[in-house]
Amino acid sequence: MACETLQIPAASPGQHFQLTVCRFGTPGMEKKAYVQASTHADEVPAALTAMHLRRLLESAEREGRVRGEVVLVPAANPPGFAQALLGHHMGRYHLPTGRNFNRFWPDATQAVLAARKVFTDDPVANAARARSIMRTHLETLQPNAADEQLKLTLMQLAHDADIVLDLHTDDDAEMHLYVDPDHWPALTDLAGLLDAKVVMFARGSGGNAFEETVAAPFVALRETGVTCELPVTVTVELRGRLDVDDALAMRDGRALFDFLILRGIIDGEVQAAPEFSGIAAPFEATEPVRTPAGGICVFLKERGAYVEAGEVIAEIANPVTDTRTPVRTRAKGRLFTRCLHRLVHAGDVIAKVQGTMPLPGRCKGQLMTD
Numbered sequence: 085m086a087c088e089t090l091q092i093p094a095a096s097p098g099q100h101f102q103l104t105v106c107r108f109g110t111p112g113m114e115k116k117a118y119v120q121a122s123t124h125a126d127e128v129p130a131a132l133t134a135m136h137l138r139r140l141l142e143s144a145e146r147e148g149r150v151r152g153e154v155v156l157v158p159a160a161n162p163p164g165f166a167q168a169l170l171g172h173h174m175g176r177y178h179l180p181t182g183r184n185f186n187r188f189w190p191d192a193t194q195a196v197l198a199a200r201k202v203f204t205d206d207p208v209a210n211a212a213r214a215r216s217i218m219r220t221h222l223e224t225l226q227p228n229a230a231d232e233q234l235k236l237t238l239m240q241l242a243h244d245a246d247i248v249l250d251l252h253t254d255d256d257a258e259m260h261l262y263v264d265p266d267h268w269p270a271l272t273d274l275a276g277l278l279d280a281k282v283v284m285f286a287r288g289s290g291g292n293a294f295e296e297t298v299a300a301p302f303v304a305l306r307e308t309g310v311t312c313e314l315p316v317t318v319t320v321e322l323r324g325r326l327d328v329d330d331a332l333a334m335r336d337g338r339a340l341f342d343f344l345i346l347r348g349i350i351d352g353e354v355q356a357a358p359e360f361s362g363i364a365a366p367f368e369a370t371e372p373v374r375t376p377a378g379g380i381c382v383f384l385k386e387r388g389a390y391v392e393a394g395e396v397i398a399e400i401a402n403p404v405t406d407t408r409t410p411v412r413t414r415a416k417g418r419l420f421t422r423c424l425h426r427l428v429h430a431g432d433v434i435a436k437v438q439g440t441m442p443l444p445g446r447c448k449g450q451l452m453t454d
């Protein structure tokens with residue numbers, strides 16, 4: 085393994101951040117996988133899983149079993165790791181700018197589309213050309229703030245990968261994935277290995293999340309009629325933020341490692357994986373359940389519960405008026421995420437329910453809740 089340390093330029097005098105990048109295998113040999121963890125820096129089960137994946141990759145490399153290339157960034161957000169305010173760590177937003185660490189990633193789509201004439205009818209060569217254009221485009225960018233510098237560095241590491249796994253964690257949640265619709269059902273093996281309960285098909289969701297932004301130039305090319313390989317880009321939500329457990333992280337790291345075996349990047353045997361038996365459906369069928377009132381959120385349903393449309397999943401207790409407001413779902417489906425904080429304000433998303441049919445008002449470009 086080669087380990088390198090990249091500098092994130094100082095945003096203020098005396099302040100420096102370092103990004104650790106672990107490289108396995110040989111660039112240009114077979115396929116490249118890129119894995120990053122905890123770009124939302126408060127989602128630490130992701131980084132713990134990356135530590136276990138790193139061990140497995142190290143041993144595979146010692147045994148000469150890395151056929152392709154793997155780039156692993158086990159702690160992808162040093163500025164976010166450092167953010168604390170009054171005793172509380174805050175890793176979702178870049179505090180100086182208020183920007184979400186997993187939105188507004190540098191997007192090379194327009195640069196690739198502008199060069200449409202260079203593409204032929206060879207999907208492999210076209211993907212290579214698109215990556216070359218992306219690389220050139222990224223080199224022209226001149227970010228300023230620390231979060232922008234970080235995003236550009238990470239995108240430069242990821243843009244030419246065939247497989248991109250972005251490891252996150254939700255609030256109080258079951259394992260779930262965001263994948264491009266064109267990679268389903270091909271990714272049922274990954275969903276089975278991870279024992280995912282929900283898989284969402286996300287494209288053009290809005291906000292330029294990392295996994296969608298890496299794939300966006302290829303998606304756009306294909307939509308213009310150019311045949312082009314589409315990288316496998318997945319956001320893996322490794323349960324909830326309090327699910328910090330070595331046994332779980334070891335199991336999840338092994339699942340990701342096995343996925344790399346199945347895709348031919350690592351040589352080896354794959355453990356038997358459960359069949360995927362969860363819900364796979366469009367992101368438009370995901371209901372972010374908002375509370376109509378503020379107060380103390382008392383859930384009536386556990387995570388993983390199946391709920392009917394209109395069912396009450398929580399009550400918002402108001403200790404001032406001594407009243408309770410029911411919170412009902414619109415979707416029928418699986419309650420796979422609940423909020424961790426229990427003092428809520430009107431309009432807060434307190435849970436997510438995965439149905440199978442797109443919901444009225446859930447529109448492309450506006451699917452993210454923050």
Ligand SMILES: [Zn+2]
Binds near residue numbers: 124127186252253
């Ligand atoms: Zn996240």
